[in-house]
Amino acid sequence: MIVVLKSGTPSEEIKRISNEFDSRKITPEKSAGHHKVVIGLVGDTAEIDLRQILNLSSFIEQVLRVDKPFKRASKEFRYGEPSEVVVATPNEPVTFGQNHPVVIVAGPCSVENEEMILETARVVKAAGAQFLRGGAYKPRTSPYAFQGHGESALGLLALAREATGLGIITEVMDTADLEKVASVADVLQIGARNMQSFSLLQKVGATGKPVLLKRGPAATIEEWLMAAEYILAADNPNVILCERGIRTFDWQYTRNTLDLTAIPVLRTLTHLPIMVDPSHGTGRAEYVPAMSIAAIAAGADSLMIEVHPNPTEALSDGPQSLTLEQYQELIQEIAVISKAVGRWSQTGCVAKIV
Structure with a gap:
């Protein structure tokens, strides 16, 4: 009510x-x-x-x-007005929200070493990103795959934050690691596999820090919003939803199916900001530019893009990662469409467009 x-x-x-x-x-x-x-x-x-x-x-x-099961997440709970999530980064506060410029989040799937993360951070910052993404703890399908460097990788993210002024978004997988991750991250990410880890959602919500909630690979939109409700019910209003693709029949062509219809659907259901991850959504670097542009045209508030100096040597998710050069080119294309829909900052990299 x-x-x-x-x-x-x-x-x-x-x-x-x-x-x-x-x-x-x-x-x-x-x-x-x-x-x-x-x-x-x-x-x-x-x-x-x-x-x-x-x-x-x-x-x-x-x-x-309010007749929906997700009360706090419902659009009616704010009388139809979109919410804003303001994140304090070293440079300046950044706002995620429907009436603000598109926020760019970029970086590698995993933090591999100091040279790689610093190089990537400097390039994505110069091209207009406000946040660096990078996994310290990595959930992997195979127990034999690279699981991330853990606490030492958090130290490298902190180093990149200090060197560039970028905000940090990184995943917390376990409540046992929450305090360590929260000491470095400006935004705590809940990965797709943990979307319905309800005890984790409650504890992450209780930190009061902004939370990025990725959609599970087989989750309905209502299940996704009910997961957000756990964080909101912990008296934490700072939730960003992230569409990162769902599982369908065409797995031989794309890793997942990026559900861009989720953007207009969510606009009718919730006040929360919406991010799109075209890298996980497609699993193929060559499809990332088209889906990035489409996401902005559909109304996304933010993009999360995987970038690596040498994707062929990446320890995880190389096939879906853009090179530094490809990322710089994509940002210029993103700036054009974002300006067309009135969602691009006057600072950023617009000056690079010719």
Whole structure:
């Protein structure tokens, strides 16, 4: 259930209304948008008479029930207004959201060594990226595949952050590693295989740090949003959804099927920002540029692109990684389409376009 307050409602009245719900053992969560203040009510509201809520204050404009199972993630919970996730990076705060420039996240699948991660970080930063991605802990299908360098790789990510000012996005796989990963990462990533690891979602949510939630390879959109609900229910509103491809029948041509229809569908269901990962979504470097451009045209708020100085020698996911040169060329193409839809920063790499 949500309570929509009239524009200009005094803060004292908002507090009084919220206290009234507290006394009824219902949790009020205030969401201040650009035009409205909305109080979301979490708890057993099924038996509450809407007229009783309306009579609480003359400043209450409307009371609506949220009929979806994902309450906090639902679009109605913010009265249709998109949320923003602001991440403090060494250079400046970066905002993920529908009404902001496209945020570029780039880097290798795995952190392999100091030279490689620093070279990659400097190139992606120069081309306009705001975040460096790189796996310290890697979930792999085979127990014999490279699993990442773990804690030592976190140290290299911290070094790259200090050298370039890029924000860091890296995956946390286990609650036992959460504190170490959170000490380095500006955004904690929940990988596709852990999308429904509910205890992990709860503990990651409790850190208060921004969380990037990747869609599971066989997850429905509702299951994905219910996973986001676990993080939001931990009193952490900073969730970014990441579409990274789902499993279909054409596995012989692409690693996954990138579900770009998820973008407009999510826009009708949730207020949360949307990222697209065309690298995992296709598994083939040659398809990444087309899917990156298509994702922006469809309304994505951010892109995550795998980049490696020498993909043929990468310890993981080489076939889907762009070279540094290919990445620089792609960014110029991305800038063109992003400018066309009004989603490109005036700083960035627009000046490189000729």
